[in-house]
Amino acid sequence: MSPRGESTKQKLFEATLRLATEKGLAGLTVDEIAAAAGVAKGTVYYNFGSKDGLIDALLRYGVGQLAERLRAHAAEPDPVAALESLVDTGLEFIAGHRGFSQILVSELWRTPGQWQETLSLLREDIVSIVKEQLQRVADAGRLPPGIEVPTAAAGLFGTLLVVALDWQVFQPQRSRAEVREGIMLLVRGVARQD
Amino acid sequence: MSPRGESTKQKLFEATLRLATEKGLAGLTVDEIAAAAGVAKGTVYYNFGSKDGLIDALLRYGVGQLAERLRAHAAEPDPVAALESLVDTGLEFIAGHRGFSQILVSELWRTPGQWQETLSLLREDIVSIVKEQLQRVADAGRLPPGIEVPTAAAGLFGTLLVVALDWQVFQPQRSRAEVREGIMLLVRGVARQD
Amino acid sequence: MSPRGESTKQKLFEATLRLATEKGLAGLTVDEIAAAAGVAKGTVYYNFGSKDGLIDALLRYGVGQLAERLRAHAAEPDPVAALESLVDTGLEFIAGHRGFSQILVSELWRTPGQWQETLSLLREDIVSIVKEQLQRVADAGRLPPGIEVPTAAAGLFGTLLVVALDWQVFQPQRSRAEVREGIMLLVRGVARQD
Amino acid sequence: MSPRGESTKQKLFEATLRLATEKGLAGLTVDEIAAAAGVAKGTVYYNFGSKDGLIDALLRYGVGQLAERLRAHAAEPDPVAALESLVDTGLEFIAGHRGFSQILVSELWRTPGQWQETLSLLREDIVSIVKEQLQRVADAGRLPPGIEVPTAAAGLFGTLLVVALDWQVFQPQRSRAEVREGIMLLVRGVARQD
DNA sequence: TATGAATGAGATTTCATTCAT
DNA sequence: TATGAATGAAATCTCATTCAT
Numbered sequence: 125m126s127p128r129g130e131s132t133k134q135k136l137f138e139a140t141l142r143l144a145t146e147k148g149l150a151g152l153t154v155d156e157i158a159a160a161a162g163v164a165k166g167t168v169y170y171n172f173g174s175k176d177g178l179i180d181a182l183l184r185y186g187v188g189q190l191a192e193r194l195r196a197h198a199a200e201p202d203p204v205a206a207l208e209s210l211v212d213t214g215l216e217f218i219a220g221h222r223g224f225s226q227i228l229v230s231e232l233w234r235t236p237g238q239w240q241e242t243l244s245l246l247r248e249d250i251v252s253i254v255k256e257q258l259q260r261v262a263d264a265g266r267l268p269p270g271i272e273v274p275t276a277a278a279g280l281f282g283t284l285l286v287v288a289l290d291w292q293v294f295q296p297q298r299s300r301a302e303v304r305e306g307i308m309l310l311v312r313g314v315a316r317q318d
Numbered sequence: 319m320s321p322r323g324e325s326t327k328q329k330l331f332e333a334t335l336r337l338a339t340e341k342g343l344a345g346l347t348v349d350e351i352a353a354a355a356g357v358a359k360g361t362v363y364y365n366f367g368s369k370d371g372l373i374d375a376l377l378r379y380g381v382g383q384l385a386e387r388l389r390a391h392a393a394e395p396d397p398v399a400a401l402e403s404l405v406d407t408g409l410e411f412i413a414g415h416r417g418f419s420q421i422l423v424s425e426l427w428r429t430p431g432q433w434q435e436t437l438s439l440l441r442e443d444i445v446s447i448v449k450e451q452l453q454r455v456a457d458a459g460r461l462p463p464g465i466e467v468p469t470a471a472a473g474l475f476g477t478l479l480v481v482a483l484d485w486q487v488f489q490p491q492r493s494r495a496e497v498r499e500g501i502m503l504l505v506r507g508v509a510r511q512d
Numbered sequence: 513m514s515p516r517g518e519s520t521k522q523k524l525f526e527a528t529l530r531l532a533t534e535k536g537l538a539g540l541t542v543d544e545i546a547a548a549a550g551v552a553k554g555t556v557y558y559n560f561g562s563k564d565g566l567i568d569a570l571l572r573y574g575v576g577q578l579a580e581r582l583r584a585h586a587a588e589p590d591p592v593a594a595l596e597s598l599v600d601t602g603l604e605f606i607a608g609h610r611g612f613s614q615i616l617v618s619e620l621w622r623t624p625g626q627w628q629e630t631l632s633l634l635r636e637d638i639v640s641i642v643k644e645q646l647q648r649v650a651d652a653g654r655l656p657p658g659i660e661v662p663t664a665a666a667g668l669f670g671t672l673l674v675v676a677l678d679w680q681v682f683q684p685q686r687s688r689a690e691v692r693e694g695i696m697l698l699v700r701g702v703a704r705q706d
Numbered sequence: 707m708s709p710r711g712e713s714t715k716q717k718l719f720e721a722t723l724r725l726a727t728e729k730g731l732a733g734l735t736v737d738e739i740a741a742a743a744g745v746a747k748g749t750v751y752y753n754f755g756s757k758d759g760l761i762d763a764l765l766r767y768g769v770g771q772l773a774e775r776l777r778a779h780a781a782e783p784d785p786v787a788a789l790e791s792l793v794d795t796g797l798e799f800i801a802g803h804r805g806f807s808q809i810l811v812s813e814l815w816r817t818p819g820q821w822q823e824t825l826s827l828l829r830e831d832i833v834s835i836v837k838e839q840l841q842r843v844a845d846a847g848r849l850p851p852g853i854e855v856p857t858a859a860a861g862l863f864g865t866l867l868v869v870a871l872d873w874q875v876f877q878p879q880r881s882r883a884e885v886r887e888g889i890m891l892l893v894r895g896v897a898r899q900d
Numbered sequence: 901t902a903t904g905a906a907t908g909a910g911a912t913t914t915c916a917t918t919c920a921t
Numbered sequence: 922t923a924t925g926a927a928t929g930a931a932a933t934c935t936c937a938t939t940c941a942t
Binding site: 714745746747748749752753 | 925927928929
Binding site: 541542543553554557562563564 | 935936937938939940
């Protein structure tokens with residue numbers, strides 16, 4: 125709550141995200157994180173109790189950031205355009221936080237994984253934002269029959285994550301617009317053509 | 319090569335897959351693997367040289383199995399039906415080998431991952447099978463303009479993996495047919511309607 | 513000196529004794545003590561300078577209390593009865609301050625113990641009270657030959673401590689009178705029968 | 707079970723006992739213990755799982771040694787002489803294993819202490835040996851009325867421990883025979899005079 | 901007089917790997 | 922072909938102490 129404490133946690137989150145992009149979350153050491161954040165090792169333990177505690181808090185923080193950005197693009201009047209904006213924002217975030225996205229994708233579907241409880245809740249947060257946008261498309265009568273909004277939302281979120289990572293890792297020469305168009309082809313295939 | 323040696327390796331593969339479902343590859347220790355397989359720790363080193371050697375062999379083995387099954391369904395004359403069969407086979411494999419699939423999704427896009435080199439090659443194997451089928455659809459003139467086969471193949475593979483895992487973990491009550499239909503709606507959105 | 517300061521020190525003493533019963537002095541952390549006392553960690557350092565300072569002050573405080581009570585029973589005219597009263601008072605104190613007694617028994621004979629210097633002095637305080645009473649018995653000609661007062665005093669103190677703790681921990685159903693009688697059998701064996 | 711494993715544990719026990727006499731058990735580090743035993747730090751963890759595991763095993767080992775020695779002196783035909791031999795053996799052991807005895811005295815009456823479960827059982831072992839000898843004295847009709855054997859055995863054990871430690875720490879100039887005689891005065895006061 | 905975030909030295913623990921059998 | 926005790930580098934974690942407020 126104190127400004128000092130908050131900024132310390134912030135510094136640690138940011139340092140961890142930075143390092144995770146370079147080396148992956150699994151390979152990070154508390155020493156590295158503390159050094160990158162410019163604090164003592166003990167400070168990590170003072171603030172988060174354990175390395176796992178830091179990761180857990182980081183997941184909440186990162187998903188919070190992602191959710192915030194996705195929600196910021198809900199204003200678009202045309203529902204399909206809004207969805208496109210959401211996809212683009214998602215791609216931008218993932219490209220900018222690859223290490224974080226990597227941990228999401230690798231922990232999200234782990235059966236009893238260490239952070240599964242946390243992640244299940246966080247997944248719901250994101251999926252519900254996607255769901256809302258898809259619902260707007262459905263309300264506009266532009267979803268073909270047979271599409272269930274909750275299922276499609278979960279699928280779209282997973283696809284977005286995985287396609288974005290594949291882009292970053294295996295096809296870095298493509299532009300974000302290209303990748304967005306690739307995903308939108310699927311979405312437009314689903315959303316009824318005008 | 320001897321049956322005894324093979325069964326030792328097999329036991330180690332199976333134990334590793336069983337454990338990986340619960341704890342992920344990075345969290346596995348050689349002690350645990352050996353104990354779960356019912357062999358001594360030294361046996362892992364005798365057979366695979368190192369922990370990485372074991373994982374590497376396991377990945378090749380698993381992807382080999384998946385590729386074999388996917389190829390077996392290439393005979394279907396109608397290209398869209400063949401794609402559907404491929405999707406169904408993929409779903410079946412993932413449902414039956416969740417631990418392995420979890421590993422794939424965890425490690426495939428890990429940037430400096432220890433097994434990234436191996437996995438890049440293996441990813442190519444699978445993606446090229448998908449590509450072949452999509453190419454047949456394209457050759458039949460049933461792909462809308464703007465779709466690039468290589469990109470779509472990579473996307474379809476990732477989506478398949480992620481949607482299947484989401485099904486297993488978060489929506490286990492759905493039937494494989496339902497999930498397959500969900501994915502085919504996307505594919506049919508892409509493949510030109512008959 | 514101020515009532516507030518006193519109560520802070522008192523709170524810290526009490527919290528430390530409470531915790532020491534469970535975990536011993538060595539296993540206590542300043543964090544735990546402060547939390548149990550309901551004050552901030554810095555307050556311990558403000559009031560006592562260091563963890564050792566707190567323990568040191570606590571030992572002096574506790575031994576002071578014990579010595580005060582033991583001295584209060586020196587008035588008894590019959591020297592053997594006075595010794596019995598002293599034993600009874602000792603048992604009462606130990607039963608009522610088990611945590612403190614546990615500390616004494618743990619630390620008193622620890623060779624390079626951190627608080628050994630303090631404890632040696634404090635031990636002398638108590639032993640000298642016992643010695644005084646035994647000397648009165650000796651002066652009354654009721655100690656058999658071969659008994660050295662200083663040795664017997666040290667032995668009686670240790671026995672009292674240990675028997676009282678054994679009573680509290682392993683034989684709580686016995687009454688204080690019973691335990692006192694057990695010790696007095698030894699003492700009366702030593703003190704010449706009337 | 708293997709000779710190598712046993713001798714490693716033995717080496718660790720002996721090194722720990724040696725160090726405990728010098729520095730007390732609480733202040734020992736695994737580094738020191740491993741170095742003193744001439745093995746790698748990991749070897750401690752391989753053999754005992756944790757520092758606590760080592761201490762726990764050491765307590766069993768030490769008490770086993772003490773019990774063995776005490777039992778070896780049960781042959782003496784005269785029961786009071788047998789008791790004297792037992793006391794002497796106890797004093798010798800404690801003098802030779804001060805660090806170990808220190809931990810016994812400091813943990814034995816700790817309420818929920820870390821090793822209390824182990825120690826309660828071990829205490830029973832020792833006390834029952836003392837009980838046996840006292841029972842022989844009682845059977846010979848040489849215990850005065852009012853002495854309960856179990857109570858007296860527990861008391862004698864505690865007194866022996868505490869008097870021996872007090873001798874070692876505060877009165878090292880006394881001989882073992884002197885200290886033994888001091889304790890025997892109590893015992894003979896209790897045992898009926900011939 | 902009191903606070904509590906931050907520290908860092910030093911402790912415990914982990915675990916892939918080796919090697920004699 | 923297999924074993925498992927031993928290793929040690931490197932990780933995680935603890936905690937008495939400091940200090941700005």
